[in-house]
Amino acid sequence: MIDEVMMxxxxxxxxxxxxxxxxxxxVPLDIVGQWQVDQTGFALASRYYWAKVNRLAEHPEAIAQPGPDAAERTDTRQFEEAPAAGRRMVVMTSDLFRAQQTAHAFADILGLPVTCDQRLRERSFGEWEGMTRAEIKAVAADDYASWKQHTGGETKHGVESRAAVGQRGAxxxxxxxxxxxxxxxxPTTLMLVTHGSWITATISNLLELDPDGMNALGGMRNACWCRLKVRHSVNGTPTEQPLWELEEYNKAPAIADSADWENGPTDLRGPHMPSWQPIVW
Structure with missing residues (x-):
């Protein structure tokens, strides 16, 4: 039973x-993006190390064994009997390559399979995909202003509404x-590797927040995660639908507190790479 969802x-x-x-x-990750997902992958793999134990307990043939001259064989029962083996992790990702790269940066450390699912794809931005905000404003100023104010002008250009992507994700x-x-x-943790707008809109829907309202969640940083607890009962009584509790939102690995998370280490930035700057509407 899935009782935890990571995004x-x-x-x-x-x-x-x-x-x-x-x-x-x-679009693939750039060099800083690969560094970000590696840091997050290391941090989450340490946190969820039990998932590797569970995987090896279910597939003891994957446990490394010494050669025929070794004094002993690896005791696979240690994995099968470990309490850590009692919990399972399932990793699913958007089929877009940047998400797949991110998923594998985590899952490969733990030896977990990764399944692609198109339902996890990012919000569609229609005619505006590939454009900067300045370029959009230059050709559709009124609709750009409406988008900025969360009043829906972007939908005239084939952009998926926040409500629609939230419903699709939920x-x-x-x-x-x-x-x-x-x-x-x-007990199972579901790890969903996906996209910023998808995550924000989906969680808003699950928590019954207005994705266009004043109580809407803030944006997600790259390679950061959210965690939801899934409750299937209240005081021992099963519920008709799962209940959701948001326990972490927009969390980053510890290194993000001491490093320049958006720009990465200086030794990754070549002479032709500009510095990342905050979005200006």
Whole structure:
């Protein structure tokens, strides 16, 4: 049974650096984005090390064994009997490459398989995909202003509304949480590797917040995560629908507090790489 859902945003891309709307354009991580997801992958792999134990307990054939002259064989029962093996992790990612790269930076450390799912794709930005805010403002000033004010002008240009992407994402999460593949008694963490607008809108929907209202959640930084607890009962009584509690939002690994997270270490930045700057509307 899925009782925890993690949502992890992909690392930085060249489009992020240039403040271009990516939407569903397939853009890979840049060098700083790869550094970000590696740092986050290391941190989360340490936090969720039990997932590797569980995987090896289920697949003891994957446990390394010494050669025929060794005094002993690796005792696979240690993995099978470890309390850590009692919890399972499932890793799913948007099929866009930047998300896949991010998922593997975490999952490969723990030996976990990664499944792609198009339902986790980013919000579509229609005609505006690939454009900067300045470029959009130059050709559609009124609709740009409406988008900025959360009054929907962007939808005239084929942009998926915040409510629509939130509904799409929440439908996917709810379907996964009740999927029969994970309905046994094994407590399960679902790791979803996806995109910033998708995460914010989906969590807003699950928590019944207005994605365009004053109580809307703030944006997500690259390679940061959110964590939701999923409750299937209250005081021992099963609920008709899962209940959601947001326990972490826009969390980063500890290194983000001491390093320049958006720009990365200086030894990664070549002479032709501009510095990342905050978005200016």
């Amino acid at each position: 992890l945003r992909h690392g930085r891309t060249q489009y992020n650096l240039e403040h271009r709307l990516q939407g569903q354009i397939d 439908d996917a999460v709810r379907a996964l949480v009740i999927d029969s593949a994970y309905s046994d008694s094994t």
